[in-house]
Amino acid sequence: MGDRNRHEKFEALYAANVKDLLSYALRRSVSTHDAVETLSEAMLVAWRRIDDVPEGIEARLWLFGVMQNVINNTRRASRRRKRLVEKVSSLLESDLQDETRPPDSRTSRVHEALKQLRPIEAEVIRLSVWEELTSSQISTLLQIPPETVRTHLHRGRSKLQALLSEDDPSWNEVEGEAGE
Amino acid sequence: MSEMNDDELNRLIQAADLAEDFSSFYLLAITKQTEIITAIENSKVTWFSRLWANASRLKKMFISCIAVLLVSFFGTTTTLVARNLLPDSWIQSVNESGCDVSGENARLVRTGQDSLGTVIEYWTVGSKKSVVDVIIQKGTVDGASGGTLGCGPRQRNTGEPFVSRAGYALNDRIPHTTFFGWLPIGSTGILELSDGSRFTLRPDANGDVLELVDGSDFGFAMVRLFVLRPGISDPTIINLQKETK
Numbered sequence: 001m002g003d004r005n006r007h008e009k010f011e012a013l014y015a016a017n018v019k020d021l022l023s024y025a026l027r028r029s030v031s032t033h034d035a036v037e038t039l040s041e042a043m044l045v046a047w048r049r050i051d052d053v054p055e056g057i058e059a060r061l062w063l064f065g066v067m068q069n070v071i072n073n074t075r076r077a078s079r080r081r082k083r084l085v086e087k088v089s090s091l092l093e094s095d096l097q098d099e100t101r102p103p104d105s106r107t108s109r110v111h112e113a114l115k116q117l118r119p120i121e122a123e124v125i126r127l128s129v130w131e132e133l134t135s136s137q138i139s140t141l142l143q144i145p146p147e148t149v150r151t152h153l154h155r156g157r158s159k160l161q162a163l164l165s166e167d168d169p170s171w172n173e174v175e176g177e178a179g180e
Numbered sequence: 181m182s183e184m185n186d187d188e189l190n191r192l193i194q195a196a197d198l199a200e201d202f203s204s205f206y207l208l209a210i211t212k213q214t215e216i217i218t219a220i221e222n223s224k225v226t227w228f229s230r231l232w233a234n235a236s237r238l239k240k241m242f243i244s245c246i247a248v249l250l251v252s253f254f255g256t257t258t259t260l261v262a263r264n265l266l267p268d269s270w271i272q273s274v275n276e277s278g279c280d281v282s283g284e285n286a287r288l289v290r291t292g293q294d295s296l297g298t299v300i301e302y303w304t305v306g307s308k309k310s311v312v313d314v315i316i317q318k319g320t321v322d323g324a325s326g327g328t329l330g331c332g333p334r335q336r337n338t339g340e341p342f343v344s345r346a347g348y349a350l351n352d353r354i355p356h357t358t359f360f361g362w363l364p365i366g367s368t369g370i371l372e373l374s375d376g377s378r379f380t381l382r383p384d385a386n387g388d389v390l391e392l393v394d395g396s397d398f399g400f401a402m403v404r405l406f407v408l409r410p411g412i413s414d415p416t417i418i419n420l421q422k423e424t425k
Contacts, residue, residue: 007217007221010217010220010221011213011217014213014216014217015210015213018206018209018210018213019206019209019210022199022202022205022206022209023199023200023202026198026199026202026205027197027198027199032202032205040220043216043220044220044223047220047221068401069400069401072401084219084220084223087219088216088219088220091208091212091215091216091219092205092208092209092212092216106192106195106196107195107196107198110192110193110195110196111196125193129190129193129194129197130193130194130197130199143374143401143403143421144421157186157189160189160193161184161189164184164189164192165184
């Protein structure tokens with residue numbers, strides 16, 4: 001593939017997936033800077049391996065896999081990567097105001113409940129609900145059989161339902177909203 | 181206690197998605213697309229990569245030989261100076277790692293050199309509860325230097341085999357990987373990645389492992405480690421797949 005084609009493919013890849021990738025990183029990072037670092041490293045891998053990136057919808061799953069490996073890897077600090085992260089951070093974070101809402105009690109309760117699940121169950125639920133992946137896609141991403149994904153999903157959701165239903169004073173409020 | 185159906189549970193989880201709060205972040209990522217893409221692409225395109233990409237096979241061999249000679253000279257000197265003491269910046273990083281170990285006590289367990297002459301140093305420092313491993317890449321032919329630091333309750337303390345990975349890319353656009361860890365003395369390790377590739381890991385007299393591989397990317401996860409011990413026909417198989425965070 002020529003340099004121009006590589007550039008065009010990378011540009012299209014970025015435009016189609018950057019929001020999903022940033023969301024994925026934000027959901028698994030302790031700060032926006034960590035998320036930017038994860039995004040930068042994953043996009044660097046994508047650029048380096050642009051010839052290997054699958055076409056269409058498969059590209060998103062491939063990129064999630066790269067991000068998962070980047071997050072699972074130990075902290076890296078090569079100077080070149082640091083320079084890239086600093087550059088991307090300066091572009092993304094300079095004008096950014098902290099617009100995060102303080103987590104309300106219901107949000108905190110869901111996050112606390114997710115922490116009480118087995119890590120694999122919580123991750124499968126996050127991938128299913130937040131990343132909107134199918135069981136088959138989660139199976140590919142996590143490299144576990146689809147039946148195992150479904151089992152984790154079922155068990156995780158059951159535990160979550162039980163945890164969130166336990167004498168939660170705010171739950172009646174949610175029921176009211178759901179009925180609207 | 182109230183009952184909750186699937187739709188209600190989904191709504192509750194979706195409402196707890198804090199990533200939805202970053203609309204300005206997403207907007208910036210789109211509006212600054214050109215600059216960000218340029219930064220990513222430029223981080224890989226330098227005079228050395230152009231030289232390397234355009235060089236003939238013979239020229240590449242020549243450049244590599246010169247690089248190995250240069251780094252052998254300077255790298256050996258640097259390694260001797262640093263043999264008993266981790267560089268200050270890394271001592272600070274170790275101390276700040278939250279693993280409750282002191283960087284001053286780090287010891288250099290192995291060194292290696294990759295195909296382009298990068299000197300790789302494997303340092304480790306541990307307490308009863310946790311171990312910090314530091315992999316430093318230094319004296320590369322394109323002048324870059326950096327490293328990796330990771331910590332956790334490693335099996336080094338219990339004599340159990342383990343392997344970790346650190347990756348880096350030089351301006352040759354080739355991903356380079358360092359596999360490091362510990363294996364029982366006298367054993368051989370076979371590491372399997374998710375793309376099906378396998379690498380042989382050979383521990384030194386202390387059991388420390390440092391294998392440098394060109395072309396093995398972060399895109400592939402470490403799947404299994406087979407540990408072959410002399411006189412034992414069945415290998416010990418260690419599943420390396422994490423259950424994700």
